[in-house]
Amino acid sequence: MQSTYSSPSFTTDDDLQIYCFCNKLVTRRVAGPNARNPGKVFYSCCNDSDRKCNFFKWENEIAIFGNSGNYRNDDNRRNHNTYQQQQQQQPQQQRFSNGTFGTNYIPTSNTFPNFPTLNDNSPTRISNNNNNNNSPPPIYNSPIHSSHTSNSFPSCSTLNKPKSNTFETIDNIHSINNKLEQQLKAQKKRVDFLLKDRKMFQDENSELKGHIQSLEYENNQMISQIGLESSNREIEDLNQQLEDLKIRNTELQMNLENINNDLTRDQEIKSLKQKIKLLENNTTSLTNSSEEVTKLKSELELSHQKITNYERKIETLIKSNKDKELEIENQIKNSEKKYEDVLYQIEELKINYKNLEKHNLILAETNKILVSSLQQQKNETTYVSSSFEVDDLKYKIEKLKIENENLKQEPEILRKEKEFLEKKVKALEEDLEEKQRE
Known part of the structure; x- marks a missing residue:
């Protein structure tokens, strides 16, 4: 048969002549090495016109469904003529996405074999090899x-x-x-x-x-x-x-x-x-024996008694759990109050620490002023009017030194107290978390 194109992956053979739905001979082809099923024989339509019937069947399908050599009968040709009449009654054209025109094609039911579907009222499926009517009901x-x-x-x-x-x-x-x-x-x-x-x-x-x-x-x-x-x-x-x-x-x-x-x-x-x-x-x-029934009844009664006992125990446990929950809530409230008191004390210590730092700065400034005044007096007068003034100045200097030392020690004491209070706060927080988990 003539073909519109030459395909390297297929070979044609016209020894077996079978008619397609267009009343034309189909081509026998063999799938080439590049196909998915290489070496498998199939039959397809070779019509070059627009109204191609899309005939395609594998060789084993023709053998199974009884289509080998039957396309040359008059009955089948009548079906093909009706197919051509249907195609001639559809002259409308349709524009495709690439800008070309083509006829509207509706495939017939003869293109592929009809397989039954499973419905509620459908008969049972009968295979092609077994034609007996003794199949089970659906x-x-x-x-x-x-x-x-x-x-x-x-x-x-x-x-x-x-x-x-x-x-x-x-x-x-x-x-x-x-x-x-x-x-x-x-x-x-x-x-x-x-x-x-x-x-x-x-x-x-x-x-x-x-x-x-x-x-x-x-x-x-x-x-x-x-x-x-x-x-x-x-x-x-x-x-x-x-x-x-x-x-x-x-x-x-x-x-x-x-x-x-x-x-x-x-x-x-x-x-x-x-x-x-x-x-x-x-x-x-x-x-x-029927004795097992009586045993089961007795076991059921015992199980009912056990269930009642378990229910009573569960009620007592629920009451005890409620009491424990109230105790834990009270403990949590007390710990929260303690925590707030500790935080208030920490804030007061911070305020005192800031006041002491300010006082320390003021004393340091006064000390500097006194030292500068003494140096000025030494520079201006080399002679001291009386030893009494010198003693007063020495006493004031010693007093200022003692106050400076005390002020230096007070921040360390405050820091120690702050660390101690922070440790207490951490311990209280851990206790709160443990009680909440319980």
Whole structure:
């Protein structure tokens, strides 16, 4: 067959002639080494016009769905003619983002095989290889769901009945066990069937992804080899194919989600198995003796008594805790008062320290004035009128020296008192934190 472009990653072979939806022969191609599935054979439409039918099928798909050689029949050609009539009845053009025009194309349902979806009223899925009608019913209509809401399980009141009714309860339990076993077998068959369908969907999804990558590769080669005017139409067709494949991919993902929802019901089956085991244990206990029921009653009474005792103890503990909380609150209030008193004392000491520093500065200035006055007197008069004045001056100087020494010692004393008070404040803060933690 003729092709509009030469692709290095595909080879054509016209030995097998199959008609596409355009009533034209398709090309048999083999994926090249650069493709995702190298060496895999597929068939695609080679129509060069704008109304390309986007026919694409792998070789194994044609073998599975019975499409090999059947496209030459009259019935299929009638379907192709109807497809062409639908395409001819849509002459409207659409402007794309790159400025070119293209016909509005609506893909038909024959492009890809239709797969059933899981609905509440849908029939069961039948695989292509197994055509028997003995498949299990769908999981939505299974009676396994009604078993949760029904009163099939014995209530607690049955345990308190006399011995005469024990055999009736045992028979009921055996019948329930048989029903549940049948339901479990049906559910197992249904789960196996759904797992097979899930594998089929995953394989189809992987093949669709490979086809998308091959189309993207062809798109890139078309853009690189052919000019913009001739390639825009083919790019639009490829984009439409990609959109169709994406829609198909979303449908497959929805089907996979439905299958996953069905598989989650395996957990319900496991819970039913556990309930069956519990029922079997109860039947054995009932058949052995009814004395265990009386023992359980006595144990329940003892447990009630223990619970009442524990409640009384809890009430006493709550009262004691409340008393302790009141004591701790009082201690915290007292410690806060002490803390405030200590802070007030520290502020008073700071004020006194500042006053002493000011007084010390005043005395130092007076000492300097006296010393300067004495030096002036010595310089002015070399003769002292009397020894009495000299003695007075010496006495004043000694007195000033003593006051200076006392003033020097007072800041050290105040600093020591300040450090002592700061230590007390830290200790009080630590006590407050410990009490608050308690």
